[in-house]
Amino acid sequence: MLVASMISGVTAGLAGFAARKVLNFTSVQASAAIALIAGLVLPRLFNDGSFLAAVCTCVSYAVMSSEEVIHTPLQMAAVSCLCTGIAVFGRDALVGVGGRLGSMAAMAVLAFLGLRFFIRRSWHSSKK
Amino acid sequence: MDWRWLIMLIPAAVYTAQLLCQPLSGGLVVGLGLLLLLVLAGLVHNSTRGHRTDPCSLATVLWSAVSAAGGALATYILGNYTFLGSAAASGLVGLAAAQLLCKYDLDLPAYAGVFVGMSSVVVVPSLVMVGIAGFMTGLLYRLVDGVFDGVGGRLGTMAAVSVLITLLLTGRGWG
Numbered sequence: 001m002l003v004a005s006m007i008s009g010v011t012a013g014l015a016g017f018a019a020r021k022v023l024n025f026t027s028v029q030a031s032a033a034i035a036l037i038a039g040l041v042l043p044r045l046f047n048d049g050s051f052l053a054a055v056c057t058c059v060s061y062a063v064m065s066s067e068e069v070i071h072t073p074l075q076m077a078a079v080s081c082l083c084t085g086i087a088v089f090g091r092d093a094l095v096g097v098g099g100r101l102g103s104m105a106a107m108a109v110l111a112f113l114g115l116r117f118f119i120r121r122s123w124h125s126s127k128k
Numbered sequence: 129m130d131w132r133w134l135i136m137l138i139p140a141a142v143y144t145a146q147l148l149c150q151p152l153s154g155g156l157v158v159g160l161g162l163l164l165l166l167v168l169a170g171l172v173h174n175s176t177r178g179h180r181t182d183p184c185s186l187a188t189v190l191w192s193a194v195s196a197a198g199g200a201l202a203t204y205i206l207g208n209y210t211f212l213g214s215a216a217a218s219g220l221v222g223l224a225a226a227q228l229l230c231k232y233d234l235d236l237p238a239y240a241g242v243f244v245g246m247s248s249v250v251v252v253p254s255l256v257m258v259g260i261a262g263f264m265t266g267l268l269y270r271l272v273d274g275v276f277d278g279v280g281g282r283l284g285t286m287a288a289v290s291v292l293i294t295l296l297l298t299g300r301g302w303g
Contacts, residue, residue: 028226032226035216036218053215089147096250097251098247099139099244099289105280105284112170
């Protein structure tokens with residue numbers, strides 16, 4: 001389950017990132033397009049398709065991050081993994097509450113910023 | 129860090145509290161602790177980046193609230209009463225908002241409302257509640273301007289705050 005979620009989450013993240021960078025979609029267009037495709041396709045293909053669609057939708061909200069926050073595909077993949085982990089781990093939290101996927105995406109992006117902060121700090125201290 | 133950050137932390141706090149109420153293994157508790165530490169570090173790091181734009185007019189605030197309520201109601205109806213499901217419904221309404229409301233600068237508040245519309249009928253059972261939560265999201269969109277700037281998921285966080293407040297005000301609780 002976690003592997004399938006990770007694969008679909010990272011795919012959605014990279015697709016959304018490409019849509020913004022290559023196709024020049026706005027943040028709303030990119031996120032909405034990913035949510036629409038995932039919501040229509042995945043439930044019809046897999047038994048757990050509804051959950052996979054929710055994971056992709058969650059990641060699509062992280063795609064809305066600014067260029068300043070996420071600027072490489074690798075960073076987008078890392079945020080997608082974090083987002084998927086939080087969505088799988090918090091499957092039973094905030095159930096039925098609108099905005100839960102967006103909140104999880106925000107937590108993932110903030111955790112990514114925190115991780116980047118720690119990595120940069122340890123990198124600088126090791127150089128001194 | 130100003131007080132508006134606290135509003136945006138409500139969903140994360142409820143998420144953590146609900147998870148801690150469940151039986152968790154030691155590994156998951158450590159994972160949750162690590163996640164919270166990283167989120168906290170990210171918050172501190174991000175708080176230096178946000179900037180508040182000029183105050184907007186009352187009409188702008190009201191139009192934001194109305195478009196968010198519209199997005200919420202459209203998504204709720206499409207998601208719960210058609211074959212689409214909430215994810216596809218949110219995408220459809222989001223694309224329509226991006227297409228129709230972009231020129232009025234109302235696509236983002238409408239998309240914030242879309243998240244409210246993804247609520248389940250079990251948790252938010254009436255259209256009135258959805259409309260109120262959506263309207264509140266539009267107001268919140270203008271109130272927390274600059275908070276979580278550039279962080280994906282900030283619109284969903286606003287929606288979750290509004291839905292949780294609406295649930296609290298109507299006595300339904302947070303489960």
